Amino acid sequence: MDKLQKQQLKQAEDWAELVDVLRAIDEFNSREIELAFRNIERLKEGSDIKIAFLANHTIDLLPNYLSTLSARENLKTENYIAPYNQYFQEFLTDSSGLLTFDADIIYLDLSIPYLSPKINNSFLQLDTEQKMQELDRIVDSMQQLANLAKQKTGAILLISNFVQPSYPQAGIADFQLGFGEAEWYARLNLKLIELFRDDPRVFVVDKNNVLARHGKTASTSAKMYYLAKMELNEHALSALSAELVRYLKAIKGLSKKCLVLDLDNTLWGGVVGEDGVEGVKIGKGYPEGEVFYDLQAYYQSLKQRGVILAVASKNNVEDAEEVFQEKPEMPLSLEDFAVRKISWDSKNNSIAEIASILNIGRDSIVFIDDNPVERELVKNSLPEVSVPDLPNDPTGYLQVIRQTDYFEKLFLTEEDVSKLEQYKQNAQRQELQNNVTDIGDFLNNLGTRLTIEVANEKQLPRAHQLFTKTNQFNVTTQRYTTARVEEFIGDENRELFLFSVADNFGNMGIIGLVLVELEAGQAHIDSFILSCRAMGRGIETAVMNMLKDRYLLNGEKKCLTAKYIRTHKNKPVETFFEDQGFSISTNKNNDEKHYLLEKVNAELLECPDMELVLEINDG
Amino acid sequence: MDEEIKELVAEVFNIKENDVVPTLSQDTLDNWDSLNHLKLITAVEEEFDINLTMDEIDEITNIEKLISVINLHKS
Numbered sequence: 001m002d003k004l005q006k007q008q009l010k011q012a013e014d015w016a017e018l019v020d021v022l023r024a025i026d027e028f029n030s031r032e033i034e035l036a037f038r039n040i041e042r043l044k045e046g047s048d049i050k051i052a053f054l055a056n057h058t059i060d061l062l063p064n065y066l067s068t069l070s071a072r073e074n075l076k077t078e079n080y081i082a083p084y085n086q087y088f089q090e091f092l093t094d095s096s097g098l099l100t101f102d103a104d105i106i107y108l109d110l111s112i113p114y115l116s117p118k119i120n121n122s123f124l125q126l127d128t129e130q131k132m133q134e135l136d137r138i139v140d141s142m143q144q145l146a147n148l149a150k151q152k153t154g155a156i157l158l159i160s161n162f163v164q165p166s167y168p169q170a171g172i173a174d175f176q177l178g179f180g181e182a183e184w185y186a187r188l189n190l191k192l193i194e195l196f197r198d199d200p201r202v203f204v205v206d207k208n209n210v211l212a213r214h215g216k217t218a219s220t221s222a223k224m225y226y227l228a229k230m231e232l233n234e235h236a237l238s239a240l241s242a243e244l245v246r247y248l249k250a251i252k253g254l255s256k257k258c259l260v261l262d263l264d265n266t267l268w269g270g271v272v273g274e275d276g277v278e279g280v281k282i283g284k285g286y287p288e289g290e291v292f293y294d295l296q297a298y299y300q301s302l303k304q305r306g307v308i309l310a311v312a313s314k315n316n317v318e319d320a321e322e323v324f325q326e327k328p329e330m331p332l333s334l335e336d337f338a339v340r341k342i343s344w345d346s347k348n349n350s351i352a353e354i355a356s357i358l359n360i361g362r363d364s365i366v367f368i369d370d371n372p373v374e375r376e377l378v379k380n381s382l383p384e385v386s387v388p389d390l391p392n393d394p395t396g397y398l399q400v401i402r403q404t405d406y407f408e409k410l411f412l413t414e415e416d417v418s419k420l421e422q423y424k425q426n427a428q429r430q431e432l433q434n435n436v437t438d439i440g441d442f443l444n445n446l447g448t449r450l451t452i453e454v455a456n457e458k459q460l461p462r463a464h465q466l467f468t469k470t471n472q473f474n475v476t477t478q479r480y481t482t483a484r485v486e487e488f489i490g491d492e493n494r495e496l497f498l499f500s501v502a503d504n505f506g507n508m509g510i511i512g513l514v515l516v517e518l519e520a521g522q523a524h525i526d527s528f529i530l531s532c533r534a535m536g537r538g539i540e541t542a543v544m545n546m547l548k549d550r551y552l553l554n555g556e557k558k559c560l561t562a563k564y565i566r567t568h569k570n571k572p573v574e575t576f577f578e579d580q581g582f583s584i585s586t587n588k589n590n591d592e593k594h595y596l597l598e599k600v601n602a603e604l605l606e607c608p609d610m611e612l613v614l615e616i617n618d619g
Numbered sequence: 620m621d622e623e624i625k626e627l628v629a630e631v632f633n634i635k636e637n638d639v640v641p642t643l644s645q646d647t648l649d650n651w652d653s654l655n656h657l658k659l660i661t662a663v664e665e666e667f668d669i670n671l672t673m674d675e676i677d678e679i680t681n682i683e684k685l686i687s688v689i690n691l692h693k694s
Contacts, residue, residue, distance in 0.1 A: 031662045035630060060654050227676060228657050 001025050001032045009035055015043045022072045030234040037064040040071050047078035049248055052103035054087040056114040058230040065241040070248055091148040103155040104481060108145060111231055112162055123169045128179045135184060139191045146202045154483035158247055160207035161189045166216045200460050200482050203410060205243060214239040246408040253468035256386060256406040257360050259302060260351055262369035263313035263320055268292045272319045277326045291394050296331040298398060303336055307407050308358060308423050311340040312350035338423040347374050348381040358423060359532045361471060361569065366406045413462050425505040426533055443537050443608035447504040450542055453615035455489050455496040462510050463498060466529050471569040473530035475576060493518050499543055501534055508534060514543060523551040525562040538607035544580045545604045552602040559598045566591040624686060627666055631659045644681035667693065
């Protein structure tokens with residue numbers, strides 16, 4: 001941070017300006033973190049996410065690092081640091097700071113030196129049974145803490161795993177011990193993974209690996225450890241915060257959806273238009289070829305994670321496609337891309353067009369191009385698009401791209417893994433649509449099968465994902481936590497319906513939900529969400545018909561009520577309820593409309609031909 | 620007093636530079652708690668590229684002592 005940046009921090013007048021200043025700063029030392037944190041506290045109004053920190057070592061500086069790195073992502077955090085070493089008490093006392101804080105996230109960071117001094121200091125004096133007992137005891141406490149967190153709070157619990165010491169007490173003979181230190185830590189950490197793998201509210205943070213990435217011996221200052229029980233120095237705090245930001249982004253639904261790639265010198269070495277197919281460098285067996293081979297393999301793995309791949313390249317289509325055809329050994333094939341814009345059009349136009357074809361926001365796009373001029377152009381003309389800077393040397397690309405946290409998700413759902421297929425099917429549907437003149441005919445002939453079912457526990461991750469990630473077709477944009485969604489599922493005063501769509505082109509999986517609150521005489525639509533992939537084909541009308549039928553025409557309720565809350569993204573549903581026959585009951589202000597549909601006025605609207613499967617247990 | 624020290628102390632304790640005087644101490648400044656003491660030490664070590672001993676860290680109870688410890692290491 002230079003003098004000017006310090007000035008800018010101190011003089012920033014509002015949050016947006018502060019975020020810009022923070023984004024321009026590459027690195028923060030401990031003093032600069034304090035300065036940044038102080039100004040964040042000065043300018044933030046309210047918070048986006050509340051985080052409680054529990055630890056058995058001094059962790060008081062971590063929140064300042066995390067707040068600073070979060071602010072760079074435009075996230076305002078509010079922090080609570082539980083008193084040192086009181087993690088059990090904080091859960092067990094109703095009036096504790098933790099329980100009154102009402103955290104969205106609880107970060108629990110326990111370390112072995114204080115949890116088990118025996119293991120830390122006298123490992124070699126313990127026999128196998130004693131070592132196992134210590135391990136079981138720790139696992140039991142973690143389980144108890146997780147249960148307490150789930151019972152007593154609505155927060156998501158992040159638990160850090162345990163850091164294996166850099167030097168085992170037995171030295172290089174550790175692996176030869178019956179039950180060595182490396183093995184003890186590996187087993188303990190494995191237990192944690194197994195314990196919480198299927199728990200939608202508990203996630204293990206790989207602190208052991210985060211510190212290893214940075215260098216364990218460089219992550220601690222012995223002096224601070226002895227003086228203040230502070231285990232992590234400023235480098236480690238920074239690295240750990242960066243990891244936690246990945247979780248925050250995933251929890252807040254800020255991950256990106258689509259990766260747009262350039263071709264020449266990005267997917268392969270050289271320029272196909274000049275060097276010819278034979279001249280481009282990609283493949284095993286020679287250095288430059290392997291650099292791009294590994295890059296392509298990484299993009300392929302992103303695709304497996306549910307990221308949509310697209311191409312924006314200035315090239316002749318024939319040249320570009322020839323590379324894929326002539327080099328089938330490349331990890332990526334033409335079919336891996338949901339959209340390809342290969343033309344002499346400018347990159348910003350191509351990217352804008354990709355966003356519109358895929359029906360996603362530009363802020364869901366990451367663009368990768370080796371050419372700094374193209375990157376600048378896109379940054380300037382499409383500021384919502386994320387454009388990572390790449391080093392000049394392609395051998396450095398992978399490191400930079402892997403470090404980014406654009407695409408983090410807490411878990412991969414089946415929908416993620418098959419997402420590319422779905423977007424491609426959509427592109428095919430679009431193509432069919434372009435060939436038919438009558439939209440009604442087109443929709444009637446898609447062979448749509450709509451399944452509406454009551455949500456169950458297993459579908460919790462997907463339901464939560466829809467709540468947090470859907471922006472456009474989302475009438476109220478309530479970002480419920482996993483814990484809240486879990487409550488809805490068992491609540492007899494609420495009905496949470498999920499709907500999925502399949503058609504002649506394939507299965508889209510669960511693409512929307514409706515949350516209804518049942519009150520005496522009326523049913524209130526709290527949330528109505530439809531993934532953008534399924535918009536424009538009458539699904540919403542079919543679902544609304546089901547609701548009208550269930551509650552009014554064949555039900556006991558006198559009326560259906562609903563709400564529209566404006567965000568800068570949900571314009572597509574601005575008049576959704578009007579279109580469905582609702583009338584406005586109160587117009588709170590320009591940004592919030594309340595609706596009413598009375599039984600006498602309820603009628604089913606016409607919608608495209610589709611097969612309707614209802615898996616609703618009327619109890 | 621060295622401007623650099625003044626600025627650093629003011630920043631750590633979130634006070635005005637003019638208020639940084641040699642007599643400022645743990646007893647007179649509410650902000651000078653154990654956590655801010657650590658922040659002060661870390662900042663000083665980072666800024667002046669020095670390594671303070673545990674005893675020195677204990678001794679720094681006012682600004683006058685802070686200055687003398689820093690000078691000792693710098694000379």
